[in-house]
Amino acid sequence: MKIYLDGKFVDEAEAKISVFDHGLLYGDGVFEGIRLYGGNVFRLEEHLERLEYSAKAILLKLPLSRADLSAATCETCRQNGLKDAYIRLVVTRGVGDLGLAPWLCPKPSLFIIASKISLYPQEYYDNGLAIVTVPTRRINPAALPPTIKSLNYMNNILGKIEAKQFGALEAIMLNDQGYVAECTADNVFLVHKGEIITPSASQGALKGITRGTIFDIAKELGVPMREANVTRYDIWCADESFLTGSGAEVIPVVKLDGREIGTGKPGPITQQVLASFRRRVLVEGTRI
Structure with missing residues (x-):
């Protein structure tokens, strides 16, 4: 599986973030769960708009424009040869110190996973x-x-x-x-x-x-x-x-x-x- 991580596609085993990332330490970040059906990313624009609103609400600057986020999402699906999938797009606050202060995290981290999901039989x-x-x-x-x-x-x-x-x-x-x-x-x-x-x-x-x-x-x-x-x-x-x-x-x-x-x-x-x-x-x- 290929994961999009901060501008690069990496193997699943290499998709790692720092233990000092505030997304891990404090749950400081935003995400979207998106579906791919028959090669069609369902309502991608609406998902990216909601991601932008969530990020704005917590004063988190997204590292990519909506057009670039859309392209990265679609390319993640192509990289994995998927036509039907569940897509998880996550933006974390990024690496900081052990305090809460989000303004001490200079660079957010972005990763996109495209895989399968089955919540209910x-x-x-x-x-x-x-x-x-x-x-x-x-x-x-x-x-x-x-x-x-x-x-x-x-x-x-x-x-x-x-x-x-x-x-x-x-x-x-x-x-x-x-x-x-x-x-x-x-x-x-x-x-x-x-x-x-x-x-x-x-x-x-x-x-x-x-x-x-x-x-x-x-x-x-x-x-x-x-x-x-x-x-x-x-x-x-x-x-x-x-x-x-x-x-x-x-x-x-x-x-x-x-x-x-x-x-x-x-x-x-x-x-x-x-x-x-x-x-x-x-x-x-x-x-x-």
Whole structure:
């Protein structure tokens, strides 16, 4: 495997950063998870725009322009002979001392990995996931805005650990007011009386690229969609539910906290959304 690292393509074994890099020491950096489908990098421009916004929010100067980031991303896929892949683009604060001060890190580090990912076995896309609500709450947006896709994922990791302890592959995380924020790695949606509903970013949800695609799909399908305050009760009593993410794509949810959602099977609107998403990923984005 070839990894893009600070302007060069290196073998996987040689792809190394310093132990003094603040991305490692403090989670100080930003990243994007991007998908390649049939030689098409899905919504690459939207991902790079979000990366720029995340970097701006933490006063991190990106080492490449958007055009150069796009070219480096596509070339990483070509270097590895990939047509379908998961791409991880990471920008760290770079090497500094053992203090927190980011201004003492003179040069950020950039690396791009293109490989495979499979978050959930195919059976769950066909039959749906059973998920749980975990005790760990999502960080308050006033403390750490969820719109910053940073390297510090400990909050999500704690939720993922608890999900496993409860025998689930994914879990709902509530905010400090008790409203649904998102899952540990995915955005969450419910369908109720023909309408698609999802938590807003102000409740602690990441503004996911796949999440944004669902708004476009809903418009295409003529299905009403809105952001709202969502409780566990709303999902328990929903007709359908599904999750989205660059890694997860679109995956149905059929049970939350031991309660069947709707019929306990993937619903018709979820299936329409998934079919539309699978069509779109082959045409929306950047050809490598």
